[in-house]
Amino acid sequence: MKTFQELSQLFLTHFNIRHFPDQPPGLYDAAAYMLGIGGKRLRPVLSLMGNELFSEIQPDAWKIASAIELFHNFTLIHDDIMDKAPMRRGRATVHVKYNESSALLAGDVMLLQAYEYLNGTDARIVRTLIHLLNQTGKQVCEGQQLDLDFEKSESVTSADYLHMIELKTAVLLAVSLQMGSIVAGASEAEQQHLYAFGKNLGLAFQVQDDWLDAFGDPEKFGKQSGGDIIQNKKTFLLVKALEAANADQKKEILQLLDQTSPDKVQKMLDLFAACGVDEAAKKAQEQYLELASAHLDAVNVSPERKIPLRDLGAYLMQRKF
């Protein structure tokens, strides 16, 4: 059994290869640049952990891990185009470094290559895996569309928001674990428990991310506090605050959204606290973590085998409320 850090390192020894030919460079250099930006490689590691929960890591799990990481990068490149994001992890985004067309096509070829890796898995599971990627891919696109829709909407509820992040973020974590377990021959019930573990972990993580952006210690978190507030981003905190606010508070929040005053962040944080969304976010995160934990409990393997997944949950949440 290996830790997240060990698996992340091991994954890179498989993944840090040239996935594409050289020609034409306008296309494939853009794809290689994106993959070189790096990241935690959380999703492929989840595939490996979903496999190692039941057995030694099997060859197909590595193929799935590479497919999942390429798929994830396909969504990131396309999202960055749509969001007109200038930077990712401190580097210029692909459409800025190259151009939008190359970025769009680089995303497309990553998705195609993800299918090629999945298509190399055992004949007994290949169709199940490809079906799961098709389904999850559509959900992720739906989540991104909802996220874009919400930016223009004034009536987003916390339920809407949670539905959106489930699609945009959580289902890919969930299916990564599930795919890994399928390689090991896990039963449908065990697959579904792992899926639910990953989904709820993803929801907890996203709610925590929103909280940290507002209330976190910028030194520990590594991001400017209140970035979401400055950008009027519809976070769990904002949609929850608009639901919980009384008439006066709601008016104040809506007025603040139209402002760019220097004390906007502090005023919004005060309103969030007054509406109790600080507590609401903590509670939501705890509930998702409890659900995740219960689903992991229900998987029929020895408690020792579950240690890496429990540790991963703790690791992801250590940037604590």
Added chain:
Amino acid sequence: MKTFQELSQLFLTHFNIRHFPDQPPGLYDAAAYMLGIGGKRLRPVLSLMGNELFSEIQPDAWKIASAIELFHNFTLIHDDIMDKAPMRRGRATVHVKYNESSALLAGDVMLLQAYEYLNGTDARIVRTLIHLLNQTGKQVCEGQQLDLDFEKSESVTSADYLHMIELKTAVLLAVSLQMGSIVAGASEAEQQHLYAFGKNLGLAFQVQDDWLDAFGDPEKFGKQSGGDIIQNKKTFLLVKALEAANADQKKEILQLLDQTSPDKVQKMLDLFAACGVDEAAKKAQEQYLELASAHLDAVNVSPERKIPLRDLGAYLMQRKF
């Protein structure tokens, strides 16, 4: 054995369904709008013909046909974004009618759904089919990247140009036929002959398309003559003219490219004729058609079964030089 027109109609009875759920409409209405723009449905019909060449049309051929048409529409939506094209077949393009983000995501979900249809084919062929779509998909992206690169390049040869249209256009026609034949259990040699038939037909068609844009009768062709010349598009004619021109002619062509004078089209056509590219295009097209025909000859089925494919070739070329 059915004609192109019959198969095109039959295909629509299978294809004109709702391929996606309703929610979110920003995503799936955009996808449905694109599919509603229509077209000749040439590629799916090629899949059906590739199948019917050897047997009655089999259920998997319909799945392949739908997958291929969705794949083709995925490339069209993304190309239209990159080319900033305002219109397609007399209708507003998806990114104009909706917005670029919805168009980008609609393209993505079409590709995902194409895999879902392919994934429903028989277990004995599913991996071969998915591998072929992965490979062809990457080639089409490479072709689009080269097309974009060529717009900015001053040293595109006719060999470069033909390589680009092979990737961007011809390989998808080729693989459509091949996939249909795989359903019928065609041998590898027969598959390759059909692939080569489709590829050469596609090259002939594209060279003819370039010729018609310059020299065709606008009433019969349905497009303004000289549109490519006005836009300085790198066509077979232009790259060939730059190769064949003497020093004076080359200078004149390059000067014309910098102009927007009202007689630009006529002057360029005169230069094309003086450089002999009118004849060169005719000759190239004839050579591709002969190659296509030879590969169809080599397929080991009765001549009667080949009639729809021969008629299709003639139909595509009836917009004659």
